Amino acid sequence: MSNILMVLTSHERLGNTGRKTGFWLEEFTAPYYVFKDAGASITVASPRGGQPPIDPKSDEPGNQTASMTRFKGDKDAQSVLANTVRLATVDAKDFDTIFYSGGHGPMWDLVEDRKSISLIEEFYGSGKPVAAVCHAPAVFHHVTFQGNPLVKGKRVTGFTNSEEEAVQLTKVVPFLVEDDLKSLGAHYEKAGDWESFAIVDGHLVTGQNPASSTAAARSLLGLL
Numbered sequence: 001m002s003n004i005l006m007v008l009t010s011h012e013r014l015g016n017t018g019r020k021t022g023f024w025l026e027e028f029t030a031p032y033y034v035f036k037d038a039g040a041s042i043t044v045a046s047p048r049g050g051q052p053p054i055d056p057k058s059d060e061p062g063n064q065t066a067s068m069t070r071f072k073g074d075k076d077a078q079s080v081l082a083n084t085v086r087l088a089t090v091d092a093k094d095f096d097t098i099f100y101s102g103g104h105g106p107m108w109d110l111v112e113d114r115k116s117i118s119l120i121e122e123f124y125g126s127g128k129p130v131a132a133v134c135h136a137p138a139v140f141h142h143v144t145f146q147g148n149p150l151v152k153g154k155r156v157t158g159f160t161n162s163e164e165e166a167v168q169l170t171k172v173v174p175f176l177v178e179d180d181l182k183s184l185g186a187h188y189e190k191a192g193d194w195e196s197f198a199i200v201d202g203h204l205v206t207g208q209n210p211a212s213s214t215a216a217a218r219s220l221l222g223l224l
Contacts, residue, residue, distance in 0.1 A: 002040040002224045005095040006031065007116065008084060009105030010046045012053035015172040022053030024103035026210045027133050029067035031099055031217035032077065038221055042080070043095070047109050047116075049086035055103045058210070067214075087115050092122040096224055099217065102134030102159065102210075107173050110139045117142050124150060124203070129223040133198075133207035133216045135159050138177050140184070152185035155201040157208045160190050 008028060014021040028044075035042050046052040057063070071077050092098075098119060100106065110116045120143045124130050132139055137158035143150040158177040164170050181188045190208055191197035197208040198215040203223055207216030 002035075002038075002097065002221075003095045004035050004040045004042050005090060005098045006035075006042060006044045007087065007098060007100050007110065008044060008046045008052040009103060009109055010048035010052055011105040011109040013108070014104060014169075017172055020053065020056050021104040022055040023058075023101050023105055024134060024210050025054050025058040025068055025071075026063070026065050027101040027103060027136075027213045028081070029071040029077075030065065030213035031101065031133070033067050033070060034214060034217035034221065035099075036077075040221075043090075044080055044084045045087045045090050046084040047087050047113055049084055051082045052084055053105065055105070058103065063210075087113065087119075090115075090119065092119055092126070092128075095123075095128070097129040097131065097220060098123045099220060100132035100136035100139050101213070102132070102136040104135055104169065104173060106136050107138050107175070110136075111141045111174070120150070121145065127203060129203040129205060129220055131205035131207075131216055131220040132158070133213050134209050135177055137181060137206050138175070141175075141180060149184040149186075151181055151204070154186050154204055155189060155199050156181050156186045156204070156206045157189050157197055157199050157212075158206055159209055160193060163193050163209055166193060
C-alpha cells in the first residue's frame with residue numbers, strides 16, 4: 001500500500017483584490033478519490049495545519065464535479081480536510097510520493113515555504129515521484145536538483161497564460177506559471193484551455209488545470 005502525502009495551501013488572500021482564494025476544491029477531491037480507491041494511505045498537510053481555505057470560486061454551482069459531490073457526502077474525507085497536519089511536522093521518509101493541489105493560494109505561501117522546498121528536493125532526490133497540478137507547479141520556483149532548477153530540461157505543464165488571462169488574474173498573481181516554468185529552463189507544453197492534460201517526465205508529474213487533476217493523479221499512481 002502506498003503512502004501518499006497531499007499538500008494544500010493555507011493562503012486565502014487573493015493578492016490585493018480584497019477577494020478570497022485558497023486551493024481549488026476539484027484539485028483536492030479528484031486526486032483524493034483516485035488515491036483512496038486505489039487503496040493508498042493518504043495524509044493531507046498544509047503550512048498552518050487544520051482546515052485550509054477553499055477557493056470560493058471553485059465551489060460555485062457551475063464548477064461542481066462528481067468527486068466534489070462525493071466529498072460533500074463523505075464525513076471521513078471532510079474530517080481529513082478539516083484536520084490537515086502542519087507541513088513542518090512531516091518527514092519525507094514516511095511517504096512514497098508527494099502531490100500538490102493547485103488553486104491560486106500556493107502562488108503566495110508554498111512557493112516560498114522552506115519546508116515545502118526541502119520536502120520536494122528530498123522526495124525527488126531520493127527517486128520518489130513528485131506531482132503538481134494547475135497552479136501548483138509554481139511550487140518548483142525555488143526547488144533545485146544537482147545545482148539546477150528541478151524543472152530544467154524537463155517536460156512539464158501547468159496553468160497557461162491564456163487560462164490566467166481568462167480568469168482575469170494575470171496582473172494579480174506574483175508571476176505566471178507558464179512563463180516561470182519556461183524561465184527555469186523547462187520544456188513547457190500545453191493542451192487547449194481547460195482541457196485535461198498531464199505529463200510524466202521521469203518521476204515528475206504535472207497537470208495543466210483543474211480538469212487535469214484526475215489524469216495527473218492516475219499518472220502518479222502509474223509511477224507507484
